[in-house]
Amino acid sequence: MTQTRTDALRLHDYELSGNCYKVRLLLHWLGLDYVRIPVDFHPGRAHRSADFRTRVNPRGQLPVLQDGELTLPDAQAILVYLASRYDPQGRWYPDDPATRGRITLWLATADDLTRTVSAARLHLAFGYPADLPACQQGGRAVLRLLDDQLAENACRGLPWLAADHPTIADIACFPYAALAGEAGIELLAFPALQAWISALRHQPGFLAMPGILDPAL
Numbered sequence: 001m002t003q004t005r006t007d008a009l010r011l012h013d014y015e016l017s018g019n020c021y022k023v024r025l026l027l028h029w030l031g032l033d034y035v036r037i038p039v040d041f042h043p044g045r046a047h048r049s050a051d052f053r054t055r056v057n058p059r060g061q062l063p064v065l066q067d068g069e070l071t072l073p074d075a076q077a078i079l080v081y082l083a084s085r086y087d088p089q090g091r092w093y094p095d096d097p098a099t100r101g102r103i104t105l106w107l108a109t110a111d112d113l114t115r116t117v118s119a120a121r122l123h124l125a126f127g128y129p130a131d132l133p134a135c136q137q138g139g140r141a142v143l144r145l146l147d148d149q150l151a152e153n154a155c156r157g158l159p160w161l162a163a164d165h166p167t168i169a170d171i172a173c174f175p176y177a178a179l180a181g182e183a184g185i186e187l188l189a190f191p192a193l194q195a196w197i198s199a200l201r202h203q204p205g206f207l208a209m210p211g212i213l214d215p216a217l
């Protein structure tokens with residue numbers, strides 16, 4: 001059931017985080033105003049502080065959304081919440097069992113990208129500890145799954161992951177696929193993935209982030 005909002009949405013956010021970015025992207029496409037609460041992820045590691053864990057997220061991770069009494073961590077959980085509550089057309093999270101099943105599969109896959117591509121990127125950009133070759137190899141395996149699915153869908157005239165239009169499945173997987181270069185992963189071997197990244201960037205009203213540019217620029 002969709003509802004209208006009474007309190008300001010608040011997003012605990014870090015500009016360079018792909019997981020935070022996917023939430024900003026959906027908020028933007030839904031036309032929702034929100035208060036951005038910047039967190040000093042690097043170098044301050046404020047998300048790991050006792051204060052942040054106590055007040056905001058015991059997992060010590062970003063993003064976190066607050067909406068009235070609700071405090072919700074996890075980008076995928078937030079995408080489901082926002083689309084369920086604030087998308088009256090049901091475009092981003094269609095109310096159809098097969099589509100929801102496919103979307104859930106790709107929401108889980110988005111977390112696999114966080115564990116691999118994002119971990120390699122955090123290691124290269126900020127020196128976070130990681131087994132870089134293992135993360136890159138794992139990342140390529142997840143990107144291969146995405147590329148194969150997108151190639152199969154494209155043969156059927158469906159350029160998106162879970163429906164005939166973009167859904168939260170596409171938003172969830174998009175950031176770390178598009179940022180793979182910053183994780184030292186070359187995308188030349190993933191042509192369907194590259195075409196999908198380009199298609200999403202060219203959607204009307206696209207919002208950029210550092211490392212994922214607006215195609216109009």
Ligand SMILES: N[C@@H](CCC(=O)N[C@@H](CS)C(=O)NCC(=O)O)C(=O)O
Binds near residue numbers: 017060062075111118
């Ligand atoms: N499953 C979570 C993963 C969130 C996550 O790993 N966030 C990163 C920022 S992109 C983070 O806070 N990492 C800090 C850490 O785990 O130490 C989600 O999708 O939101």
